[in-house]
Amino acid sequence: MENKRDWSVHPPYLHPGYKSTVLRAPSKPLIPIKHTLSERGGPVFGMDSIGALDNDLTKNGIKNAEPLGERIVVAGRVIDELGQPVRNTLVEVWQANAAGRYIHKVDQHAAPIDPNFLGGGRCLTDDEGYYKFYTIKPGAYPWGNHPNAWRPNHIHFSLFGRNITTRLVTQMYFPGDPLLQYDPIYLGVPEKSRELLISKFTLDLTEPDFALGYQFDIVLRGHNETPFENK
Amino acid sequence: MALQTPSQTVGPYFAYGLTAAQYGYDFDQIANDVLVPDDLPGDRIHIVGRVFDGQNTTIPDAMLELWQPDIEAFGRIGTGTDPKHRYHFETIKPQSHDGQAPHLVLIVLMRGLLVHAYTRIYFSDEAATNAQDVVLNSVPQERRHTLIAQRHQVNGHTEYHFDIYMQGELETVFFDV
Numbered sequence: 001m002e003n004k005r006d007w008s009v010h011p012p013y014l015h016p017g018y019k020s021t022v023l024r025a026p027s028k029p030l031i032p033i034k035h036t037l038s039e040r041g042g043p044v045f046g047m048d049s050i051g052a053l054d055n056d057l058t059k060n061g062i063k064n065a066e067p068l069g070e071r072i073v074v075a076g077r078v079i080d081e082l083g084q085p086v087r088n089t090l091v092e093v094w095q096a097n098a099a100g101r102y103i104h105k106v107d108q109h110a111a112p113i114d115p116n117f118l119g120g121g122r123c124l125t126d127d128e129g130y131y132k133f134y135t136i137k138p139g140a141y142p143w144g145n146h147p148n149a150w151r152p153n154h155i156h157f158s159l160f161g162r163n164i165t166t167r168l169v170t171q172m173y174f175p176g177d178p179l180l181q182y183d184p185i186y187l188g189v190p191e192k193s194r195e196l197l198i199s200k201f202t203l204d205l206t207e208p209d210f211a212l213g214y215q216f217d218i219v220l221r222g223h224n225e226t227p228f229e230n231k
Numbered sequence: 232m233a234l235q236t237p238s239q240t241v242g243p244y245f246a247y248g249l250t251a252a253q254y255g256y257d258f259d260q261i262a263n264d265v266l267v268p269d270d271l272p273g274d275r276i277h278i279v280g281r282v283f284d285g286q287n288t289t290i291p292d293a294m295l296e297l298w299q300p301d302i303e304a305f306g307r308i309g310t311g312t313d314p315k316h317r318y319h320f321e322t323i324k325p326q327s328h329d330g331q332a333p334h335l336v337l338i339v340l341m342r343g344l345l346v347h348a349y350t351r352i353y354f355s356d357e358a359a360t361n362a363q364d365v366v367l368n369s370v371p372q373e374r375r376h377t378l379i380a381q382r383h384q385v386n387g388h389t390e391y392h393f394d395i396y397m398q399g400e401l402e403t404v405f406f407d408v
Contacts, residue, residue, distance in 0.1 A: 005407065010238050011345035018240075020343025023285035027398045030407035031370055033349075037329035038336055039408050042298060043305035049261045060258075081232045090261065094248025103256070104244040106292070106311075120248035120258050156242060158249060164298045164336055165408045169347055171239040188345050189237040196236050219233045 003035070003165055003222035009196075011188035018184040019145050035165070042163035045090040047124065054122045057093075057135035061118030068114055069098025069136035071211040074172070074199065077129045078159060082223035085129025086166075092122040092158040093133060100139030109141050134211065140179055152179035152186065161220040172216045173198045238347065241340040243292050250294065250309045266297065266304040266322035273323025277390045278352065278380060281317050282310055282339065285398035289316045293341040295395075297352075300336065301328040324354070324389075332360035332367065339395060339405075348405040352393050355381045370404050377403045 013025035033039065053060040058071055074093075078086040096102045096119065099111040103119055117136060125131045140150050154171045161167065173180060175198055180186050189197065196219070205213025241249075251258035267273070278297075282290040290310060295318050297306040302323070310316045325333040335352040353361055361367055367375055380391035395403045 005346075006235050009234050013345060013348075015345060018343070018345070020240075021345065022343075023288075024290070024341060024343035024397050025345075026348060026402065026405050027285070028374075028402050028404075030348075030405050033366055033369070033406040033408050035408070036331060036366070038298075038300040038331065038334070038351075041300050041303060043262070043303075045261055051259070079233065081235065083233055092249060092261070094245060096244075102244040103247050105254075107244055118247065118256070118258055120251060120256075122261065156239075156245065156248065158241075164338070167296075167338060167347065168236060168238060169241050169340060170236055171242075185239060185345070189239075193234050193237045196234060197239070218236045221235055223232070 005221060009190060009193035011190070015184065015188035018188055039165050040163050042160060042165075042167070045124065045160070049090065050122060050124060055131075055133050057095075057117070057119060057121045057133065059134075060121060062116045065116050067097065067117035067136050069117075069139075071134065072137045073132065073134055073205050073207060073211050073213040074155060074216055075130065075132035075205050075213070076199075076215050076217040078125045078131065078161075078218045078220060079129055080220055080223045084223065085125070085127070086161050086220055087125060087127050087129055089125050089162070090122060090160050091125060091131045092120075093135075093155050094120045095135065095138040095155040096141055098136050098139050100141035111139070111141065137174070145184060150179050150182070152177040152183050157218065159218060159220065162222065166220045166222055168218070168220055170218070171197060174214065175199065175201055238345060240342055240345050241294055241347070243342040245294055245340075246309055246311060250307060253309060253312055260307065262296075262305050262307040264306055264308040264318075264320050266299055266306040266320060267302065271323055274389065276322060276324045277388060278320045278322070278335075278393055279317055279390055280393040280395060281315065282341070282395045283397065287399070290341060290397075291316045293318075293339060296338040296340070297322075298336040298338070299325055301325045301333070327360055330365075332357050332364035334364075334366075349408045350395070350403055350405050351378055352391070353379045354391060355379050374404050377401060
């Protein structure tokens, strides 16, 4: 079974341009572990974990009106390294609103909160590995990493895959974003794999008179594994 | 073969998306600090600790996920709601499983961590099985103690203390799984 983290595509723990890594990156080498049953299992989530509006962020935070901003569709396929679909796996997302403000209490950026937008959602991939969210295009926002630092527009993604080793937390970016070239979180990723974090605008997903479509496919570790369908 | 999608940090603002109920946001969450139903037979245990950075400062914006292989249970908690930034899990004591000492798999995520870190929690009252455990034995002896939660009796319940040090003298062993 081949199921290794490919360190040539992932960012290193210590990336001093992203200042928070300096005191938080493990400093000693990781210790390799031979996979046991403990690494071959992982949580399995079913439809009971998903609410009716959980994949529609344009609706799941509504208090009295529609959220403001540019409506978008974000969809794609979750596959393994051999291109096989990762079926019925949980995808969680969270993001800032159109003005670049998170609803999180810690976010003090002086941009408006949208009372009708929460910014959190989740869904399961289907039998072919496809997922789809409706949301509002997130805004850029400033952060304290360095003078005049701004995060590019992004949506946070969290996935589980077939077992605990395929767990992936990442961020999806938008094509042509001029802030990407200055963002140390994005630039922490080795050059050869950065592009994998950038969604593609596509008319195929764009819904006429309704929302622009962005495709974001996700490749999880591993292949040729016995699927774990133990719940 | 397709390249793996690279990891990125969970960032500082995960709470309303991943641990919304714990932090008081109007959204539910797929797992929380209690891994098992109340009536599941077994020795009820609590696991409590903090996460420290390289200056031994407590980290208030980490998220921890706990996978319990012997009963296939999963938990998730952020360190931002406890006044001392402790995390707290409740489950039943794991059994030896797959020829290994009783253990839990812990995933550590936070702002400043571009790739989540894996570690394991073993138990101080399992010295004999710990001594035989293949994974523990693959860790240099002087660092094994960082993987062993210390048992305490607190207010009539069993509590294991397990602090996580990202760096330094006491740096927790993290695995390349």
